[in-house]
Amino acid sequence: MGVLVWLVALAALTYFGQSTTAIVPLAVGIALVSVWGSYYGSDKLVLTMTGAKLIQESDNPKLFGLIQEITIASGLPMPKVAIVIDSAPNAFATGRNQDHALIAFTTGILDVMDRDQLQGVIAHELAHVANRDTLVSAVAATTAGAIAILSDMLMRMMWFGGGRDRDRNSNGNPLLLVFSLLILILAPIAAVLLKSAISRKRESLADATAVAFTRNPAGLRSALEVLERDSTVVHQKSNSIAHIWIESPLDAKAVSKMFSTHPPIAERIAVLKAMESLN
Amino acid sequence: MEIIIVLGVIALVVLFFVAQYNRLIRLNISVDEAWAQIEVQLKRRADLIPNLVETVKGYAKHEQSTFDAVVTARAKATTASTVADTAAADGMLTQALRGLLAVAEAYPDLKASANFISLQEELATTENKVAFSRQFYNDNVRELNTAVKTVPTNFFAGFAKVTEREFYEVEDPQDRKAPSVKF
Numbered sequence: 001m002g003v004l005v006w007l008v009a010l011a012a013l014t015y016f017g018q019s020t021t022a023i024v025p026l027a028v029g030i031a032l033v034s035v036w037g038s039y040y041g042s043d044k045l046v047l048t049m050t051g052a053k054l055i056q057e058s059d060n061p062k063l064f065g066l067i068q069e070i071t072i073a074s075g076l077p078m079p080k081v082a083i084v085i086d087s088a089p090n091a092f093a094t095g096r097n098q099d100h101a102l103i104a105f106t107t108g109i110l111d112v113m114d115r116d117q118l119q120g121v122i123a124h125e126l127a128h129v130a131n132r133d134t135l136v137s138a139v140a141a142t143t144a145g146a147i148a149i150l151s152d153m154l155m156r157m158m159w160f161g162g163g164r165d166r167d168r169n170s171n172g173n174p175l176l177l178v179f180s181l182l183i184l185i186l187a188p189i190a191a192v193l194l195k196s197a198i199s200r201k202r203e204s205l206a207d208a209t210a211v212a213f214t215r216n217p218a219g220l221r222s223a224l225e226v227l228e229r230d231s232t233v234v235h236q237k238s239n240s241i242a243h244i245w246i247e248s249p250l251d252a253k254a255v256s257k258m259f260s261t262h263p264p265i266a267e268r269i270a271v272l273k274a275m276e277s278l279n
Numbered sequence: 280m281e282i283i284i285v286l287g288v289i290a291l292v293v294l295f296f297v298a299q300y301n302r303l304i305r306l307n308i309s310v311d312e313a314w315a316q317i318e319v320q321l322k323r324r325a326d327l328i329p330n331l332v333e334t335v336k337g338y339a340k341h342e343q344s345t346f347d348a349v350v351t352a353r354a355k356a357t358t359a360s361t362v363a364d365t366a367a368a369d370g371m372l373t374q375a376l377r378g379l380l381a382v383a384e385a386y387p388d389l390k391a392s393a394n395f396i397s398l399q400e401e402l403a404t405t406e407n408k409v410a411f412s413r414q415f416y417n418d419n420v421r422e423l424n425t426a427v428k429t430v431p432t433n434f435f436a437g438f439a440k441v442t443e444r445e446f447y448e449v450e451d452p453q454d455r456k457a458p459s460v461k462f
Contacts, residue, residue, distance in 0.1 A: 065404035072316060073411035075309075115403065215414065 120220030
């Protein structure tokens with residue numbers, strides 16, 4: 001990601017000359033402020049974005065018992081728990097650190113899954129908390145956002161008023177100019193690809209950490225099989241938080257594998273099956 | 280100039296000592312905490328048992344030997360203090376509870392009663408919590424014991440008064456049984 005920011009900055013410099021140097025910190029600044037807000041208040045923000053409702057232990061003692069089991073296994077503090085009223089089975093975790101963690105479940109997942117499966121799902125969600133994945137995805141989103149803003153600004157400058165600088169530098173290498181233009185166009189796409197790749201890696205890591213907590217890959221594996229069989233998709237208001245759910249809420253066929261925030265579910269099942277055969 | 284270098288080296292060495300010492304103390308405290316968690320969960324399970332036994336008795340009066348086994352195992356578990364004793368009593372109680380639940384299988388009325396179902400769920404989650412607190416404790420002990428035995432922390436173990444700790448090993452006859460293989 002850092003390399004990409006530099007590439008874009010360099011491309012901008014060769015294309016427009018010195019006057020654009022101020023734009024780089026500006027773009028990074030804008031992205032940083034907007035993502036910092038969503039990172040710091042992630043628990044509250046996500047609650048409003050998904051329509052999840054916080055619940056107390058008396059509302060669902062069985063679910064709280066299951067979550068307490070995993071907090072004991074992982075040594076994490078007890079997170080806040082929320083419910084999303086939606087018949088599609090899914091779950092997510094968020095919060096800026098262990099003490100502000102929030103995990104949420106749809107009513108659908110609580111209905112269809114048995115004890116061991118739910119335990120696997122909870123372990124996966126708390127693994128995100130233990131691995132600080134809200135921070136990781138915030139950093140990824142900031143850099144991707146900065147690159148997008150930067151390229152966007154520079155493209156606009158090119159159409160309106162970038163001309164003067166270009167005239168002055170017209171003795172520059174034309175091949176270099178074409179190359180920097182290409183970078184400006186491709187960088188935002190590359191940034192999104194990188195962001196998705198990071199998200200996929202963190203999902204696989206969370207599956208592995210979950211097994212380290214429960215020592216029971218079969219629970220999470222059969223939970224993923226339930227999710228695989230199920231074709232319903234959570235109705236949510238925004239695609240921007242697609243990466244936080246255990247199963248991607250976006251239609252798998254609509255997004256190509258490269259842009260997906262989650263590894264293919266069959267692949268995750270295969271990895272867990274390999275772990276089972278080790279026992 | 281030389282004096283600054285010498286002071287700097289001394290400061291670094293002191294910082295290194297402090298870090299090793301603190302690491303050992305921290306590991307030792309996490310083992311204590313993990314042990315406290317085991318005791319909390321075992322206590323919770325012990326508190327559940329009288330209620331469970333009473334409920335089962337209401338439906339299955341003629342299973343006195345099973346009830347006695349559970350009650351004796353519970354008494355032993357609540358008085359044990361050392362790691363080995365607690366682990367042994369814990370294993371016995373788990374066995375006895377398994378027997379009790381097996382008895383319950385034979386009484387459909389009991390299995391259908393709301394009280395029994397909620398007790399069963401509570402027992403299931405408590406059993407899991409006991410198992411997970413054991414696992415967490417053993418992970419912490421493993422980390423501490425490794426630190427006590429390996430360079431460089433082993434040089435500081437005596438000074439920090441931190442020694443190896445005992446693993447929590449449950450005697451479970453069912454785990455011991457080797458699977459029978461037939462050709």
